[in-house]
Amino acid sequence: MSNSVNFKIWTICMIQKEDKVLLLDRQHDNFKGFIPPGGKVEFPESIVDSAIREVKEETGLEVCNLIYKGLYEYVNPVAMDRYMIFNYITKDFKGELLEEPPEEKVVWVNIEEAYNLPMQESIRRRFPLFFEDGTFEVQVEWNHEDNKEGKVTIKNT
Known part of the structure; x- marks a missing residue:
C-alpha cells in the first residue's frame, strides 16, 4: 500500500474593473454557477x-500584475488527495471578450x-x-464516507 499523496493544482483569477x-x-456539469476564470495547471x-x-482561453483577455490572494484546498485523508487552488486578483488587463467563450457566458x-x-x-x-x-x-477536509465537505478552516493573514 502506497502512502503517497495525489496532488492536483488549479488557479482562479478574479478580474476587477x-x-x-x-x-x-x-x-454545465457538476459546477454550475457564477465563477471567476480559472482551471487546471498543466505540467x-x-x-x-x-x-x-x-x-485568455476562457475570456479572451490578457491579464498581468496578478496579486496572490490565497490558497483554497480540499484534503481527503482517506483517498490521500490534496486539491490546491491558487487564487489571484488583477485590475490590469487588455483585449476584447470572446464572442463565443467555451465556458458559457462571460459577464461583468x-x-x-x-x-x-x-x-x-x-x-x-x-x-x-x-x-x-x-x-x-x-x-476543507473532505468527508469521504458522506462524499461531501467536512471540517472547514479559514485563516486570514
Missing part, C-alpha cells in the same frame, strides 16, 4: 502562467450584486476574501 468583476456564468507550466493562460457583475448570484459554495466562501487586505488560506 472599478466596482465590477468578470465572472463566467457556467451552467510543467508555472502556477501564474496557468492563471494567465486560463483567463457589480461586486455587491454578485453576492446574490448562484455560486458554488467554495466560490461563495472565498468571494469576499478577494477584496480584503492580506491573503487567505481555506482548507
